[in-house]
Amino acid sequence: MPNYRRADAEGGCYFFTVNTLRRQPFLIDADVRAALREAIESVRTTLPFAIDAWVLLPDHLHCLWTLPPGDADFSARWKLIKTRVTQQCGDRLMRDEYMTARRKEKRQGSLWQHRYWEHQIRDEHDFARHVDYVHWNPVKHGHVKCVADWPYSSFHRYVKAGIYPPDWVGRVNQRLAGDVCQLSRMAMQSQPAEVQGNKVEFGE
Template sequence: MRYRRADVAGATYFFTVNLLNRKQTLLTNHIDTLRSCIKTVKQRHPFHIDAMVILPDHLHAIWTLPPGDSDFAKRWMLIKTAFSRLLPKHEIINQSRKSKRERGIWQRRYWEHLIRDDLDYQRHVDYIHYNPVKHSYVDKAVDWPYSSIHRFIEKGIISSDWGVGETMNDLDMGEC
C-alpha cells in the first residue's frame, strides 16, 4: 500500500519531522548544520517558512509552497539526506536501512497537515511556538532559541510575554 499525502500546489502545510532515536539531541547539537541544509534546499527549491521550532529530537514547521508546486516531499528528502550526510556515523543501522543506503538518523515518515483556514493556521503557529514549553525545555516560549517566535516578536505580531502563564488549552490550539 502506498502512503497518500496531501497534494495541493501552492498550499500551506504543517509538518512534524522526528529523529529515529527520540533520545538523541542531534537537531540542536548540530543546529548550524541543519540550518545550512534547509537554506541550501530552500535556494534550489523555494518555499516560505511561515513558522518553525527545532527541538533536540524533532521539529515542527509551517511551509507555504510556491504557486504550481506541491512537492514538499522532495524538499524534506533533500534536507534529511543532506543533514545525515554531514554527521559522523555513530548510529546503529539495521539491515533494512543498509539495503536502502539510509542512515539511522531520521524516522522515514513524517506528519504533514494541509492548513485549511486562518484559524487552523493560527492554531498551528501557536502550537509551534508553545512546543518548547510543552516539552519542558523552557518556562517561557521566548526563551527557546530555535524558534520563529523571535521573528514574530520582532515584527510586532506577538509580544515577548506571549504564552506566559498559559497552557495549550488556554491558547485554543484545538486539534493540533
C-alpha cells in the same frame, strides 16, 4: 477578523512534524543546526518554499511551509534536507544498533525516522492554531517555562515584527487563555513578509 494571508496562499501551506530516529536528542547540537540550516538554504535555491513558523527541539521539529503556486512536492524537499544533514553529521551520530538491513541498503544512516507527519492548512483559523502550537511546543515539552527562553524558534522573529509580545502566554503554569486560537488573534496581522520567507533561525 485578522487577515491571516499566508493561510490561503496559492501554493498551499503545510504543517510538518519530523522526528529523529528513536527520538535521539541531537537536533539542537551546534553542528546539526548548522547542517540543517545549510541544507534548507541549499534546497531552497532549486525548490523554493517560505518558512512561516519553525521550532527545533532535541528530538523533533515542527514547521509550517508555504510552497509556490502549483507545487505540492514537499516530500522531495524533505528527502534532500534529511540526506544533506545525514551526509554532514551522520558519521558522528551513527548508531550501529539502529541500522536495519533496509537502512544499510539505502545508506540512510541512523538520524531520521522514515516517516513524518504533514497536514495541509485549511484556513486562517487552522493556520493561526498551528503557528501557536509551534511556538508553544518547547514549553509543552518542559524545556523552558517561557516561550521566549527557547532560542531555536521563529517566535523571536514574530516578536520583532510586533505580532507576539515577548511574554506571550506567560509561565507554564498559566492556562492557555481559552480557545488556543484566541491566542493567535495577533498572529499574521502585520505584513506577511515580516514574519515569513527566507531566514532560517535555529539560534547561534
